[in-house]
Amino acid sequence: xxxxxxSSLTLFIPCLMDSLYPxxxxxxxxxxxxxxxxxxxxxxxxxxxxxxxxxxxxELARKLARRFLDIFEGAECIVCPSGxxxxxxxxxxxxxxxxxxxxxxxxxxxxxxxxxxSQFLSMFVPTSRIxxxxxxxxxxxxxxxxxxxxxxxQEPRALxxxxxxxxxxxxxxxKACCGxxxxxxxxxxxxxxxxxxxxxxxxxxTGAQWVVGNDxxxxxxxxxxxxxxxxxxxxxxxxxxxNSRS
Amino acid sequence: xxxxxxxxxxxxxxxxxxxxxxxxxxPAALKEILLSLCRDCPPEAIAREDRPWLEKLDLDxxxxxxxxxxTADGLHPGNGPWKPLRDITVGITGVxxxxxxxxxxxxxxxxxxxxxxxxxPRHHIALLPLERILxxxxxxxxxxxxxxNFLSQGSAVTFISGASRTADIxxxxxxxxxxPKELSVITLCFPVxxxx
Amino acid sequence: xNIRTEQFKKQAALALKDKTMxxxxxxxxxxxxxxxxxxxGELPEAEALRTRAHEIKAEAIEHLDATLEEFTASAQKLGIxxxxxxxxxxxxxxxxxxxxxxxxxxxxxxxxxxxxxxDLNRHLEASGIQVWETDLGEFIIQLAGEGPSxxxxxxxxxxQQQVAALFTEKLGVPYYEDPEKLTMVAxxxxxDKYFQAGLGISGxxxxxxxTGTIVILENEGNARFSTTFPRVHVAVVGIEKVIPGLRExxxxxxxxxxxxxxxxxxxxxxxxxxxxRPGELDGPEEMHIVLLDNGRSRIRQDVEMRPxxxxxxxxxxxxxxxxxxxxGGHAYGWVYSGPIGSLVTxxxxxxxxxxxxPMASTLCRACAEVCPVRIPLPDLLLTLRRRIxxxxxxxxxxxxxxxxxxxxQTSPGSYQAAFGxxxxxxxxxxxxxxxxxxxxxxxxxxxxxxxxx
Numbered sequence: 001x002x003x004x005x006x007s008s009l010t011l012f013i014p015c016l017m018d019s020l021y022p023x024x025x026x027x028x029x030x031x032x033x034x035x036x037x038x039x040x041x042x043x044x045x046x047x048x049x050x051x052x053x054x055x056x057x058x059e060l061a062r063k064l065a066r067r068f069l070d071i072f073e074g075a076e077c078i079v080c081p082s083g084x085x086x087x088x089x090x091x092x093x094x095x096x097x098x099x100x101x102x103x104x105x106x107x108x109x110x111x112x113x114x115x116x117x118s119q120f121l122s123m124f125v126p127t128s129r130i131x132x133x134x135x136x137x138x139x140x141x142x143x144x145x146x147x148x149x150x151x152x153x154q155e156p157r158a159l160x161x162x163x164x165x166x167x168x169x170x171x172x173x174x175k176a177c178c179g180x181x182x183x184x185x186x187x188x189x190x191x192x193x194x195x196x197x198x199x200x201x202x203x204x205x206t207g208a209q210w211v212v213g214n215d216x217x218x219x220x221x222x223x224x225x226x227x228x229x230x231x232x233x234x235x236x237x238x239x240x241x242x243n244s245r246s
Numbered sequence: 247x248x249x250x251x252x253x254x255x256x257x258x259x260x261x262x263x264x265x266x267x268x269x270x271x272x273p274a275a276l277k278e279i280l281l282s283l284c285r286d287c288p289p290e291a292i293a294r295e296d297r298p299w300l301e302k303l304d305l306d307x308x309x310x311x312x313x314x315x316x317t318a319d320g321l322h323p324g325n326g327p328w329k330p331l332r333d334i335t336v337g338i339t340g341v342x343x344x345x346x347x348x349x350x351x352x353x354x355x356x357x358x359x360x361x362x363x364x365x366x367p368r369h370h371i372a373l374l375p376l377e378r379i380l381x382x383x384x385x386x387x388x389x390x391x392x393x394x395n396f397l398s399q400g401s402a403v404t405f406i407s408g409a410s411r412t413a414d415i416x417x418x419x420x421x422x423x424x425x426p427k428e429l430s431v432i433t434l435c436f437p438v439x440x441x442x
Numbered sequence: 443x444n445i446r447t448e449q450f451k452k453q454a455a456l457a458l459k460d461k462t463m464x465x466x467x468x469x470x471x472x473x474x475x476x477x478x479x480x481x482x483g484e485l486p487e488a489e490a491l492r493t494r495a496h497e498i499k500a501e502a503i504e505h506l507d508a509t510l511e512e513f514t515a516s517a518q519k520l521g522i523x524x525x526x527x528x529x530x531x532x533x534x535x536x537x538x539x540x541x542x543x544x545x546x547x548x549x550x551x552x553x554x555x556x557x558x559x560x561d562l563n564r565h566l567e568a569s570g571i572q573v574w575e576t577d578l579g580e581f582i583i584q585l586a587g588e589g590p591s592x593x594x595x596x597x598x599x600x601x602q603q604q605v606a607a608l609f610t611e612k613l614g615v616p617y618y619e620d621p622e623k624l625t626m627v628a629x630x631x632x633x634d635k636y637f638q639a640g641l642g643i644s645g646x647x648x649x650x651x652x653t654g655t656i657v658i659l660e661n662e663g664n665a666r667f668s669t670t671f672p673r674v675h676v677a678v679v680g681i682e683k684v685i686p687g688l689r690e691x692x693x694x695x696x697x698x699x700x701x702x703x704x705x706x707x708x709x710x711x712x713x714x715x716x717x718x719r720p721g722e723l724d725g726p727e728e729m730h731i732v733l734l735d736n737g738r739s740r741i742r743q744d745v746e747m748r749p750x751x752x753x754x755x756x757x758x759x760x761x762x763x764x765x766x767x768x769x770g771g772h773a774y775g776w777v778y779s780g781p782i783g784s785l786v787t788x789x790x791x792x793x794x795x796x797x798x799x800p801m802a803s804t805l806c807r808a809c810a811e812v813c814p815v816r817i818p819l820p821d822l823l824l825t826l827r828r829r830i831x832x833x834x835x836x837x838x839x840x841x842x843x844x845x846x847x848x849x850x851q852t853s854p855g856s857y858q859a860a861f862g863x864x865x866x867x868x869x870x871x872x873x874x875x876x877x878x879x880x881x882x883x884x885x886x887x888x889x890x891x892x893x894x895x
Contacts, residue, residue: 013886015851019861020879022886029890041890046851052844054805056827060848067852144806177764181804186874188451188802190458194768195804196876198468224876259706311723331724332633348707360723361670365663383692392652392687397520401718401725402670405711410663413703414579414595416602417470418621423578424629425663425710 005124006077008038012089012114014082015047016216017237024216024237028081028117031243035125042071050088054182058096065093069106078114081239083146083215086116091149116146117239118155118214127162134244135165139208141199141222142175143215156214156238163241171202180221196225203233214238252346252379253433259349263408264421265429272436273303276373279432280305280338283371287336293367294338296359299438300373307338310363337367337426341374342399343389344431347382350407351431356400364406370426372406375438443558443589446775447787447796453773454802460770463599467591467770470598475761477704478812491697496816498690499752502651503742509651509684510733516654520716523730530560533732537643537676538565540730544674546571546640550632552658552665553577554645555593555755556680556734558777559790562643574635576664578628585612591771593757593779594702599770632664642668642726646679647754648694649731652687655715656731659698659708666712675717675726681738682751694754697814701756737790746825750785752815759809759819765802774799781809781819788826797835800826854887861885 009032013025032039049064068089072078080086093107115123121130138160146152160168179185179195199222203211211226211233213219219235226233247255257267270276284292293310294300301309310331343352351372355361364370380386390396396403410425421427446453457463482488502509514524527533541549549571551557563573563584575584582597583590585608590596597605602619610617615627636642644665646656656677658665669675685691699705718725742748760766760780771779775796776787784799800823809819830836850860865881868874875881884892 018886019864019881022882022884022889025886026889043887043891044854046854046857049851052848054824054827055801055844056824056829056831057844057848058828058831060844063848064851144804144808148807148811175808177804177806177808179764179804181806184801184804185876187798188454188765190455191765191768191802192804194458195764198764198768220879221876224879227876227878263709330637332637350707355722355725356719359721360725361666362724365666365670383695387688387692390688396688397653397715401714401716401722403713403715404666405707405713406709407705407707407711408709410661411709412578412625412662414577414582414597415600415605415621415624416466417473417595417598418602420622420625422629423625423662423664424576424632424667 006037008040008076010072010075010078011039011041012045012048012072012078012080012085013041014080014085014216016220017081020220021216021237024081024240027237027243028079028239031130031239032079035129045071048085048088050085051182053088053092053096062096065096065107066103069093069103069110072110073106075110075113078110079117079120080114081117081214081237083116083143083150083152084217086114087145087149089114116150116152116214118159119150119152121159121242122155127159130159130162130242132162132242132244133164134241136210137167137169137206137208138210138212138241139169139171139203139206140174141171141178141211141213141218143213143218144175144177146214147175152214156212159238159242160212163244166241169206169208171206173202176202178218178221180217182217185221192221193225193228196221197228200225200229200231204231209233211235212238212241247381249376249379252381253376255381256344256346256349256379259346260408260431263349263429265349265408265431268430268432270432270434270436276303276432276434277305280307280371283369283430284336287369291333291335292338293334293336293363295340295363297340297357299375299440300340302439305338310334310337311359331362331366334363334367336369336371337363338371338373339364341372341378341431343386344374344379345381345383345386345405346379348407350405352386353404353406354399355402355404356398361402361404364404365425367426368422369428369430371430371432374431374433375440376433376435378440379433443561443777445791445795447791447799448775450773450775450796450798450802453775454769457769457773462601463591463770464768466599466601468767470592470595471761471767474703474757475812478701478758478761481700481704481706485696485700491693492814492816494693495697495814496752498685498693499815500749502685503682503748503751506681506684506739506742509686510681513649513651513654513684514733516652517731518654520654521729522654522716523728524733525730526733527735529736530734533560533678533734533736534562534565536732537562537678538569540674540676541566541571541641542569544640546674548572548574548635548639549641549643550574550576550635550639550668550672551580552642552644552660552668553580554643554678555590555777556645557643557678558590560678560734560736562678574632574639576632576635576668577660577662578625578664581628581632582608585609589772590777591779593755593760593771593782595757599772636667636671639672641674641676642670642672644669644675644677646677646683647698648691649679649684650687650691651684653715655713657691658712658714659710661709663710666710669712669714669726670724673726674728674730676730676732677714678732678734681733681735682742698754698756701754701758701812701814741786741789747789747822749817750789750822752817753782753786754814756814758812758814762808762812764804764806764808781823782817785819785822785826793826793830793833793835797830800830858887
């Protein structure tokens, strides 16, 4: 391990993953421990405030941002298995708190110590250490925040390339939005579903058995789309794949 | 990039825009090419621009200018015979500059005497002196920085890159939407004595 | 056109049922965006040009008053009559009065979204003047009595069969499905009009302050026709179109056609510098420029939202927008659609009239990725959302629920209680979660806690 590798990691588990895919969060814990890290999970964490922020409820988002920063400010290194939540803290907390110098500084500090999971693994874990095995045909969905806000594209693919037995097939446009958009999917459900249906068409065309991504919101929306056409294809979070043994 | 390289590049770009390209080594060759291009066209439906250097080429093609030609409907009581621009199917113009990188022809209305001949006829034949081929728009702007110099070129300076086109119906590309359906560019590889 | 921005939700739902339109819009957007990607890939300095384009627009609009004054003086030196219109009513009145005073009975028009913004056609037709749109797409929707479904290709939603039937019905021509034949029909039909019309109306893509030049980009040649043969030419130009001069124009010429259709250059770029000059055989005898405000200065003064005015109307954002691709342009209810439409419509018409437009985005950022002038579209849409919330523009129930949700996030106890309730509630509220998705028995908080003991 290099000099800057942290010894203890603090987990920031997105509320959607907490509620819908707790097994993926558990998988991340196991994976990080396997890689030799001590893992902490501040139980008082709730939501980073993104749903409020995205709908324009900035005051509420600020309140939740300050709460988040209080919880995580002492952390040496924070790992989050979601591109959108990572982008929320890193990019939008400083915007939200721009007028409050003390909080702005906290936001910048915490943001600087926060990594999306695939980014973290790519930077701090030699690929040989992960030793995952997951036979199957997989296609990867790049969430909008991951690819466009955080510039993540190669990292998940490099990680998947090391998984024994896994065949990665790219869909026609992996960066195309899945249609979730947080509360957008509640406000405009038919449009959201129509967008998801387009994504599903692309997925079906790959012949993959699994759709993998790093954003629980996207995965949920895509699973819904797959279920609507009665497809047997299932979604899986990237960290679950990386934690798999055959 | 020398003159011939620029010409090669220009022709490449023009072909991609569905334009036809020719090179005339001397005035006789030019006449040959024009003859073949206008073969199926009645002589009264062909006209050329009134430029001094086109005049010098001695092309034996009627000049587009009053009193014989008028841009309007041609219905002027008492003064005939007017030939409306609508009846011209082949318009032969000069070209002020060409921009090789984008296959663009630059025509200034002040030099050519008007805008219509490169617009209304079905077939636009453009005669381009070799030394007027520039590489790019930036080079053109270097020649014509703002001010009187540029304005003197006329009420309209038009950059033409290919034949008229539309894809408004189901994205099917159709040429000749309103402007010319055919564009032929003949590069004159001999001195034509343009002033300025 | 009839403004239907309030009915966005309903229109979007309707649009989703129109499979033909969806197919057409989907196919076209994909083609345009693929062509754009290819054209930008071939332009080595593309990113630097986009940044430069943003800077030029930012400066021009920051110093808008001075730039407009310079443009006006330069244009007047060329013999152009320049009129400033505070709003659409004034612009329509000016042009209408001008047409009346010259006994004009027929008008030909080049494509201009600005004139659609102010409903100019309707005003002129009300005083008995015949107005003919000459851009093929605009001509088609004019005959059909519809609004544009895309910023640069207004009749995208129509199949060739629909166009064929339309031409037969309105023009009395035989039924031809071939797009080439249909285009020739329009060409022949409109050819006479250019020579008969007393007035040609155009927009402009750019107005150059230093020389008084207006610049029109097109592929068909109809704008060249409309601005050459009628005796009078009126260009309606939004005040945000002014840029300093030719050098700056060069930057935009490298970007605009590539962004819109993937072409290296539009077929025709016309730099118009006044009416016909002595010695010229054609060109209008008289040229007017109407500089239209219609809310643009107000948007400019709203510094946060100012970049909304940088738009080149290329349509690139529409082509990559997952929402636009599904619902097409009509659902937005006004002239401008897609991401830029969602951004400017509430600003032009008032937030209350169009409050669902900024909401109708997943904030995926695809638009920001392709905007040639780097307008931060998603961030500006979010700003509009913030203002809608602050002005209590959303239903009371929604605000209350957000408040309650927020309260549940402030303590782990209430958070867990909310999870418990949601688990029970999911049985009674089908459709709240996507099909087949269920909340598990234990969330991760619980699993972790159990593991610690």
